[in-house]
Amino acid sequence: MSSKSQAAQAGQALWAKMPKANAELFALTYGSLVTELVRDYEDPIEVNAQLDRIGYSIGVRCVDEFLSKADVAGMGLTTQCQNLRDTAEVVAKMGFKMFLGIQAEVGAFSQDQRCFSIYLQDNPLSTFVELPEDDPSGGEDLRRLKYSNLYCGVIRGALEQVNLKVDCNIVRDTLKGDELNEIRVELKEVLADGAGDDYKEE
């Protein structure tokens, strides 16, 4: 499919233009964010929800930058995504590439074309991380912590700004022993453009 390779190439070009940061510093910053949250909230489910919220606020801001830069890379307003498949390609090949520099794959499209999965081979957020073993003295089970839940929030926030309401979940995690990271994205609904009605009133 030409759109696939087009997205990959555009992603590469965008990544080249972005300012780079030190990967270790990035991973350590995220690591201390997560451990602070764990210390504050203690319940791993609550921490997952907080990470999702933090990711959401990152996503709503990133998407505008992405769309403005994507114009330059040849994937602007004129070449809109026709369906969820295109959206998935853009998010994985261009979005993840541009902001994190990693190659993400899409797959596992559902029958009704409303769900898909994003696969990440390596995860820059979880370099050096090892989830602690079960605390025998009865501490919280950190196995239920979704360390990279930030990604779910970012995807959710970004797609909501373009009127796609989605639900994201991490289904496979290398920190828990799986071979790769998998994020499952499900389209809940396509929102109608809100601003249009207000303008019409006046």
Next chain:
Amino acid sequence: MSLSALAIVGRHRTPFYMRDFTIDADNLSSFGIYGQGGLSEAEFFGDHFGIADDEAIEKTSSAWPCNLHHQFLLQAACNQLEEALREGRWRPNGSGADACWVGSVMTSDNYKAFAYVTTNVIYISLIEDEIASDNPQVLKSHDNDLKNLFANIHRLYTDHLLNPFASPNSKITSKRFDLGVIHLADKFNGR
């Protein structure tokens, strides 16, 4: 020559990690490393010190996967090293691994203890020498092998510290670190 035990000690003499690597440690005087249920030394010699003592022994020795004999030797070596550092008998010179290398700090039976000092962590290893050698060449290569071993363990330690869930002042409970050290020890012992 083989590595019998390793201790990693932080500031204020707090131990982060103590482990021994000999095969017979598992059979004879192990107090049940990883649930092996070895004979306690009390039973081995036919004495019976009472249940309370057995439990106390069980507790202290299961705190570290290292039998008591080795623990005592490691502690003694640590004392010697602390004294030497305090009296200024050793100064770092050279660069890299050479700067951190202290050398032999204690000899006991057929065990020798070697130390490697980094900014805030001390590594002490117990080496069992079957054949003592006076040949300086052999001693030098012996020292170099140990220096490399310590440098690798130090690298593993820094990697472990980068884990956000690891606290710099507490016991090292990471499986990854443990497996890494065992692997290095096996390579060193030629197993």
